[in-house]
Amino acid sequence: MQPDEPLVLALPKGRILKEVMPLIRAAGIDPEPAFDDDDERRLRFATNVPGLHIIRVRAFDVATFVAFGGAHLGVAGNDVLMEFAYDDLYAPLDLDIGHCRLSLAEPDPAGPLGHMVTDAAGDTPHNVGHIRVATKYPNITRAHFARHGIQAECVKLSGAMELAPALGLSRRIVDLVSSGSTLKANHLREVAVIAHVTSRLIVNRAAFKTRPNTVGAWVNRFREVAAHAA
Numbered sequence: 001m002q003p004d005e006p007l008v009l010a011l012p013k014g015r016i017l018k019e020v021m022p023l024i025r026a027a028g029i030d031p032e033p034a035f036d037d038d039d040e041r042r043l044r045f046a047t048n049v050p051g052l053h054i055i056r057v058r059a060f061d062v063a064t065f066v067a068f069g070g071a072h073l074g075v076a077g078n079d080v081l082m083e084f085a086y087d088d089l090y091a092p093l094d095l096d097i098g099h100c101r102l103s104l105a106e107p108d109p110a111g112p113l114g115h116m117v118t119d120a121a122g123d124t125p126h127n128v129g130h131i132r133v134a135t136k137y138p139n140i141t142r143a144h145f146a147r148h149g150i151q152a153e154c155v156k157l158s159g160a161m162e163l164a165p166a167l168g169l170s171r172r173i174v175d176l177v178s179s180g181s182t183l184k185a186n187h188l189r190e191v192a193v194i195a196h197v198t199s200r201l202i203v204n205r206a207a208f209k210t211r212p213n214t215v216g217a218w219v220n221r222f223r224e225v226a227a228h229a230a
């Protein structure tokens with residue numbers, strides 16, 4: 001990471017992008033027009049700010065790009081930050097967007113999956129020394145159950161976790177919940193909230209130390225913008 005290299009800001013390309021762009025623009029950053037073109041195949045974009053580029057990557061990869069120094073700044077949910085627990089980044093600012101929760105869910109006893117008291121791993125609601133859970137968050141899930149003295153075997157999925165109980169992968173899932181409508185539509189119920197989730201501004205620690213004037217100035221700018229939006 002050379003001091004004269006452009007600063008790189010990593011943004012998640014999925015659902016959070018719509019919520020984060022007003023903050024980016026309020027901070028005075030306008031990406032080149034191609035950024036808004038869904039057919040554009042480039043992933044790195046110049047902005048109106050000389051020496052500041054934006055990359056558009058998957059939400060789960062923002063933390064990795066920033067932790068490895070490929071990007072200096074980024075926006076990521078604390079679900080992603082908890083899952084990876086990178087030492088090389090820090091999250092100085094809650095942007096108060098992307099509100100949801102990371103929860104444990106299981107078949108709703110009153111619904112058509114209510115008969116599912118066991119899963120392929122043999123666990124029951126009353127015999128849970130070892131259980132199986134389908135999730136995109138195996139590290140958080142294992143740590144959560146370990147705190148309760150339970151060993152969780154995780155089936156790693158990248159989406160559509162809510163299908164797992166009906167199709168026999170696992171009785172339980174750990175996934176993000178916002179309105180609760182996805183759980184309901186799949187005959188599941190939320191049984192425990194593991195973490196409340198919002199999106200954070202994240203910063204590569206080394207970049208913050210070696211380029212305090214530029215990286216620190218952006219952190220301050222986003223702090224002002226977030227305070228004003230609140």
Ligand SMILES: Nc1ncnc2c1ncn2[C@@H]1O[C@H](COP(=O)(O)OP(=O)(O)OP(=O)(O)O)[C@@H](O)[C@H]1O
Nearest residue numbers: 014015016058059077079080098099100176177178
């Ligand atoms: N239902 C939701 N409501 C609010 N925020 C959410 C919700 N689901 C996810 N988020 C937040 O958005 C981030 C990205 O969501 P998700 O992992 O579902 O990716 P995506 O936007 O579907 O894109 P992709 O899976 O293609 O990377 C999550 O890490 C979380 O912080």
Ligand SMILES: O=P(O)(O)OC[C@H]1O[C@H](OP(=O)(O)OP(=O)(O)O)[C@H](O)[C@@H]1O
Nearest residue numbers: 159160175176177178179180181182183
């Ligand atoms: O409680 P709700 O308001 O229904 O939201 C929860 C859903 O939102 C997220 O999925 P998303 O829509 O991002 O799709 P994905 O499975 O492709 O990540 C999450 O994984 C849940 O499936």
